[in-house]
Amino acid sequence: MSTPHHEPAGHGGNGHPAGHGGNGHRIGSVLAIILTVIPFWLVMSGPTLSPAWTAAIIFAFAIVQIIVHVAFFLHLDTRSEGGWTLLSFLFTAVIVILTIGGSIWVMYHLNTNMMPMPTEMGGGH
């Protein structure tokens, strides 16, 4: 995950966290457009792949695009603010993944285990 932060383009500006070097911004813009167009095209052009594969690919593109935006638009790198922005970002990313992934995981299994209930209870709901 830290690989993009070491690319020279991220340091194209004056090295400040919010400093906006023109070069890195242009590279990020082109990457962001490509990473947006492909998932939309994949879904809107009809069923070229199975839904599971399409889902896997669009989520992979989303994660890559989030990293591109954070690295090239928010200019997060290992040096800005003495590393505190990176540390707080990684901490937040862990909490975000736990919150979203954990909630969906737990509730999915809860739903699966509750499945026999509605049929027995009939119109109870």
Next chain:
Amino acid sequence: MTDDALDPQAAPVWHLTEEEEHHDHSGGSPTVLGFWIYLMSDALIFASLFAMFGVVSTAYAGGPVPHEIFDLKLVAINTGLLLASSITFGEAMPHMEAGRVGPVRFWLAITGLLGAGFIGIELYEFAHLIGENAGPDRSAFLSAFFTLVGTHGAHVTIGLIWLVTMLIQLGMHGLNPATKRRLICLSMFWHFLDIIWIGVFTFVYLYGVIR
């Protein structure tokens, strides 16, 4: 600092000097880091909304399902508008660092128009859904959809108000350390909202249509 401490002829310095901050382009304040931490806390709000949406995203209650009500062409236009606005905001920042107030105001105005277009289309979509009896009261899926997308839209609206405020302040005061600092924070806020939108269009719209 270390050199001063090791040099016996220099007076000992027992506190951290503020020398570094004078070279700081953010106006020499901890605001940028503080604002970053605010954005991280905002990301946690969105994480809980995404989690809620993920849990009830198939609870249709016999109502409309995503591929019946989502117009992906509209979503694609909206995504393009928001991404373009993020790019145009990035175009303003080198001009800010060079102290050219005219181009900064120009690119900010373009960004604001693109953002206003995004909000306009989103309001049209919401009105259309409510008109089709697919409002937030129809099912848990739609409640979660309106809460998540609406919270993002509210953020963009506040960003637009902030952006107009900055245009006025730039007209009145030009570029000074205070307005620069506010512009840096607004640019971080704007890019952050575009990052949240990546999650929205992938998880809510694209994944909703194919599942």
